[in-house]
Amino acid sequence: MSESLLHGKVAIVTGAGGGIGREIALAMALAGARVLINDIGASLGGEGQSGTPAQQTKLIIEQRGGEAAISTDSVADWASARSIVTAALDHFGRVDIVVNNAGILRDTIFHKMTPEDWTSVINVHLNGTFFVSRAAADVFRKQESGAFVHMTSTSGLIGNFGQANYAAAKLGITALSKSIALDMTRYNVRSNCIAPFAWSRMTSSIPAETPEQKARVERLKQMTPDKNAPLAVFLASDAAKDVTGQVFGARMNELFLFSSPRPIRSVHSAEGWTPETIATRALPALQSSFMPLDRSGEVFSWDPV
Template identity: 40%
Template sequence: MTIRYDNRVAIVTGAGGGLGRAYALELAKRGAKVVVNDLGGTRDGSGSSLDAAQQVVDEITAAGGEAIANGASVTDAAAVEKMVALVKERWGRIDILINNAGILRDRTFVKMSLDDFRTVIDVHLMGSVICTKAVWETMREQAYGRVLMTTSSTGLYGNFGQANYGAAKLGLVGLMKTLTLEGAKYNVKVNTVAPVAATRMTEDLMPPEMLAKMGPETVVPAALYLVSEDAPANAIVNAGAGGFERSYVTLTRGIHVGADEMTPETIAARWDEISDRTGEIVPDTGAAQGAMALGGMR
């Protein structure tokens, strides 16, 4: 069965190029009305221009689709709220939000300024919070919504020189997990994609022969499935170069000891048991993990 988005309205942030552009074009091709949001700044977040977003809109309309360009910064709550109000006025609803906008300010932690750390957090994490908050009540009221966060291998597993980016990207996983619980009874599903793709953000981070296999189009299938009508919820999907995998936050069976054994020495002596991944699980909620700790997991 072909996945379609007819009569759906989608907002894609950072859609002037790279992954966001690819998402916007494919959503429109499959019937969605698309808001192409892009500040139009440089890779480090400076500057602004509506040109990139408008070019994507022109591509969509030339192919017979419907789209509008928007230049709001995802860090500007008032501008984002205005964008959402304009979209609702024009199309009456908002069904899909893809939080894709991002910047890079890579440096080793010792050389990284607090401003560089804070700015990356503001764009990736707080930008996604601001955009999601702006559409959340609409999605609840219409009993339908699909929100996609964008994490990264850096957030999930770490990469040298990207402490700010990694902190922001793992924060988005935590945001997804709680919003999944809060949105469930309203049919608002939240997922996260972890792309590996050749874009402006990664063009000097990998060799050309690798980048050639990792165009944005190799991530699109995962992203579009995760915002489809039959999407799962609370999923972290890694995508790129033809590979698709799921990442999980797991819990080992560990140990459960009495009060007389609750010492650092016990932890040291039984570290291998605590770390043993045999039979590890994925708790449904933080509360479930807490209950397991109280009662032991055996």
């Protein structure tokens, strides 16, 4: 990876203590960026745990000749998220890139999901993405430049079992990113999403009991977190100066561009509609274009290579 692609830039990467976040932080450092590693050292479910994963990421960057600093503030609180951006300014004097990667999982079937299951995931993923982005927006607007890279998921873009909280947050992030792109393009600020495919802490809780589930897990294990890093570095760089408001995917050696919802079929009635005519005329016309009730694993059904 070119060491000059991000030369002189400062990147904030949340959830950079391991997995995809760590690989993105390492790749950005190799591309020349100084990196603020944000990680609270929490477990997959968001609980505190011992150890300093952010220190490990920092050590690797420094061993490779890069420069990094650490923030342990939570993204899920307005004031704390602003402290993350302040830390980058204090350490490096500027901010050019924000990668919103921090996340937790509280997977459970919808009709058993508790309010705490819902709010904890929404707070980290969706609120956290807004809080950190909003804090950086003040800096980006003043300097009239900046790049946001947000992590979404096919669980939200397509669907998955037992992830109503996670899916809602991740699809919400795509709408947030598009709004940021629309509102801040006048300031030369870009905002894009990545739907990453990787075996990491966030996917290690996937059940592997049936032969089909075990086969899926084995496919996932082939998709190492580092496969997502080149796309993140590109989107953060000036090479992507004309790319904004888009949703990409990275799956092993494949790259995807996802569509946004658009009208796909319409019906018209000069007399207007009643519930009865919707049932007898509109439904038969529209039903053949209904989206199937499928899941991410069924859409991406081929083995990655």
